């Protein structure tokens with residue numbers, strides 16, 4: 001039996017520096033423990049000099065005949081793009097956003113009933129990566145994998161449960177289909193097809209994939225310029241599909257441009273290349289460094305669909321993409337192994353599985 005995501009962190013408890021969430025609404029100024037300086041994050045104010053032209057991640061129409069190449073090019077230059085005409089019903093996006101809003105509006109005491117345990121995977125809490133920073137992030141999260149029923153039971157009375165569980169399950173299903181479509185479109189642009197990837201062709205019907213949902217809430221913040229919603233990170237996924245409410249906050253990093261804000265485009269979805277897709281593409285696709293900022297007037301919600309392979313699947317650079325360069329840039333790794341490496345080494349995880357290439 002492959003390890004399920006639920007068991008991934010069993011042997012890797014996170015010891016968070018701060019044990020529980022404050023009541024954000026009661027804070028009128030930013031406490032020191034929430035005030036970030038460049039000492040807490042070297043890339044905090046990273047900006048190009050001279051300031052670059054206002055460039056942004058592309059918005060790609062999935063119905064466009066050239067969508068595959070546009071996606072491929074976005075994966076190489078940005079590691080991120082937005083998509084329109086993705087086929088996910090608008091009501092479903094509205095449904096998951098409504099659910100997310102209702103969840104975070106619950107009283108703190110109720111949310112804490114569904115708190116994620118130190119070794120657990122799902123439930124309410126601060127982002128896992130919080131343990132790597134000295135300062136606290138201005139956000140709260142809720143992680144789900146598979147059926148949310150057990151966790152939702154702790155939050156809501158019976159009569160809400162069916163509806164909320166249906167929304168989550170329908171959302172997971174739609175995202176799963178979309179993610180696989182996006183993966184094959186981007187690989188097509190590299191001349192790679194399903195036959196070139198053994199584990200995919202051997203496990204038809206997406207039996208090789210698994211996923212998690214991360215609901216994020218960034219409350220209104222009294223001093224947004226000195227706070228951090230979610231610190232800079234790359235996702236440990238193949239792909240991540242993100243729905244954000246109509247409030248800006250997500251930023252992606254480009255070496256030549258610094259931090260670039262991804263404007264919300266109603267109805268569209270943001271796609272990030274994760275570390276596993278970077279490995280699979282032998283470094284051709286860039287796993288994008290991103291973060292979330294906060295603001296003073298509007299609370300922000302986001303829903304991230306984190307998508308990867310079943311845990312018995314070894315991800316390694318596609319042979320077709322290795323031969324032109326000579327050797328694979330990375331060793332093979334399962335999603336479980338990678339998540340555990342990330343849980344201990346955070347942003348160094350990718351370099352830890354890099355092959356030493358002899359000159």
Ligand SMILES: C=C1C[C@]23C[C@H]1CC[C@H]2[C@@]12CCC[C@@](C)(C(=O)O1)[C@H]2[C@@H]3C(=O)O
Pocket residue numbers: 127128129130143212214233234235236237306339342
């Ligand atoms: C399947 C995943 C991917 C995780 C860990 C686990 C469950 C929650 C995901 C996130 C979501 C928030 C950012 C991140 C960096 C975090 O702290 O938790 C993500 C992390 C990763 O992509 O590494």
Ligand SMILES: O=C(O)CCC(=O)C(=O)O
Pocket residue numbers: 214216230235242244249250290291292301302304
């Ligand atoms: O809230 C956002 O825009 C980013 C969320 C994110 O990066 C994540 O959940 O991994």
Ligand SMILES: [Fe+2]
Pocket residue numbers: 233234235240290304
């Ligand atoms: Fe992320």
